[in-house]
Amino acid sequence: MKKTEVAIVGLGTVGSGVARLLLDHGDRTARHAGRTLWLSHVVVRDIAKSRDAQLPEGLLTDDLNRVIKDPNVKVVAQLIGGIEPARSIMLQLLEGGKDIVTANKALLAEHGPELFDRARQLGRSIAFEASVAGGIPIITNISQCLSANQVTSLRGILNGTSNFVVTRMDQDNLPYEKAIARAQQLGFAETDPIHDVDGSDSTQKLAILAHLGFGARIRWNDIPCRGIDTLDKADMNYARQLGYRIKLIAFALYTENGLQLIVTPMLVEIGKPLAEVRENFNAISVMGDAVGPVFFHGQGAGRMPTASAIVADMIDTAVGRTALTFETLELWSDGVPRVEMADPGDLSGQFYLRFNVRDEPGVLGQLAGILGENEISIASVFQHTSDMQNDDIVPVVIMTRATLEKNASNAVIEIEKLSCVVAGTERLRILE
């Protein structure tokens, strides 16, 4: 049987899962690749560090050059996180003639243009299935399986930590702080989970999907973004009473005025598939103009789900499929973007607005007046019993009909100036 030699750089959680699949299940990869994937080197920073993974002797090295200089190694799983030295290592590997498989979406979102262009110049490929939604093969599905479609929208739950936290806030009635502590205890959140909970991780993933699915050329930090770290569990309860759950949604919509992209917590109607995504799971709903809606659900992170995606990419690369696909992927190339960005203020949709108001006559009239001036129709209004220390302050929840982002934003700014409105307004989009 033919043999393709491969290497792993970085033996953390995912790297040790990849090593396990390659070493313990070589028959499986051989069957699907039509050749043995032979693990020749595993590069780590500190050889002396104790590790879970039992590796055959001689595999482990702290010298990246052993991989770069080994002409037999064709495919390298580059599993170092963060930007540097991950970026330099990837460039060295590409220049050493290696095809790359990676899960590092931060690196791709930050330095994608440089890395993809360099790979193309060198006739090499970068496979990155594991960079978005872990075990859900969304990259292959969008770039290959749905290639006969114009993707018209994407709606994704792309961050398992955030989804775990909002699930616990919703189901166990926990405040954010307690829910994140629970997530940390259970290993679903890092010690410093800021990039997960502030939405930037989801935004990086959305940027990658927007490139692939729409031919967009946006930088991840130009996408409007809000995380879950400012959510109040009271809104979870009010939303549930109205038939919704609050989820962190990565949203892309192809409109005649361009592409709308946003990452933000949204109200999702209970019973819709995205509302029922629990715990640390990920899910993506893709709408294609031919195929209609296609929904994917699975584990978005973790050792073995991510390793599953990495090894599938290593097989694809060894077989030659990745090279064929990579040529036509719409990723940070010099070409003209196929779609322009729309003005975020023009994104239409319904809103959930919650104002904390003084319990006095005429308040609702004032709110309604300002909404009307901003061309916002009210679908329903609920005044809740105060759960605040000051009994004179009550929360008023207003569900609007479809309006523009800028109208909702303007209305809230004006309403917050009213003397009857106190601090702590919430404004959330309702997922259509």
Place this chain on the structure above:
Amino acid sequence: MKKTEVAIVGLGTVGSGVARLLLDHGDRTARHAGRTLWLSHVVVRDIAKSRDAQLPEGLLTDDLNRVIKDPNVKVVAQLIGGIEPARSIMLQLLEGGKDIVTANKALLAEHGPELFDRARQLGRSIAFEASVAGGIPIITNISQCLSANQVTSLRGILNGTSNFVVTRMDQDNLPYEKAIARAQQLGFAETDPIHDVDGSDSTQKLAILAHLGFGARIRWNDIPCRGIDTLDKADMNYARQLGYRIKLIAFALYTENGLQLIVTPMLVEIGKPLAEVRENFNAISVMGDAVGPVFFHGQGAGRMPTASAIVADMIDTAVGRTALTFETLELWSDGVPRVEMADPGDLSGQFYLRFNVRDEPGVLGQLAGILGENEISIASVFQHTSDMQNDDIVPVVIMTRATLEKNASNAVIEIEKLSCVVAGTERLRILE
């Protein structure tokens, strides 16, 4: 830009959708394929027949030889249904040097060994994404994206007609006959829907997935199969009261005693993703030992969803990805099967049993006695008010704990011999 010439054989519902995507959206396919897919011929039986699809002049022909003899045509979408002449045409096309794309699962399930072997001998490929679950790219996902996994189970709703009918029976409280009539009115069932509702269509699809996912070598008509055409809406109601919906499930489970395959209506717990698949949609839950559970949901049939899968396959074939994948697919090759079939009688699971019994003392004791003798523990018992003409006959529903198929089957046979039990017993598996 490079150009790959393609042809369509058969201009029915799917064929006209494929023509539309190729002719109206050539930019899209060119972008993803890195070359133009140029439609050169469309072969039909009767040129004179009026058609929806507007085709450029000169494309339409009733002479298959125009395709076979045209050396520029590389990829042919063979979209004729049924066994013959579809089989002969496919063989002629393969021998003429064409790579094939097809949606004809009946043909593959019946003559797969011959067709796949012939393609391999000739160095050609057959792509068949559209043959299972229409717009859901399950073939690529199992054979490529999840290739680092041992698939341990599959649970699918693979027939849109059946799912439409059970949805209407459940939600609108319709008897089977009225639900199937509604499906026919709305175009979700054919005039003669027997192969959809008797389970054979799902069984053919399950056979294909079992080959790909498990390396099985089973013929579709050796898979135990029951359809939805014998379901009673009363059981829909009893099941719903217990927290379940009845769905036609194509089920595969990898056990230490071999592979279990079955197509049968099962009770699925409300809230689980498969229970919430409505109308004519399809869905598949795949369990992989690395990736965990992955769930796919989308349109399993219809012009454009199926055309989406066909054109994606045409792009993959033109690009060269199909040839690379086809080499290693575990499809009806001469090799030893990687998994043996388990004894269907050994399939473990919980059961829903409904007996129609005379309303007299001691009946429940007799039923429980026979169940106990067959090593079946009772989880719960419900006696329902009779909805039959004879008030003395009442339905008794028993939910069992896990037992073997053969035990449940034997117990039912013995119970039906009791003088207190009248005709019309129902026995359904509960999906684990």
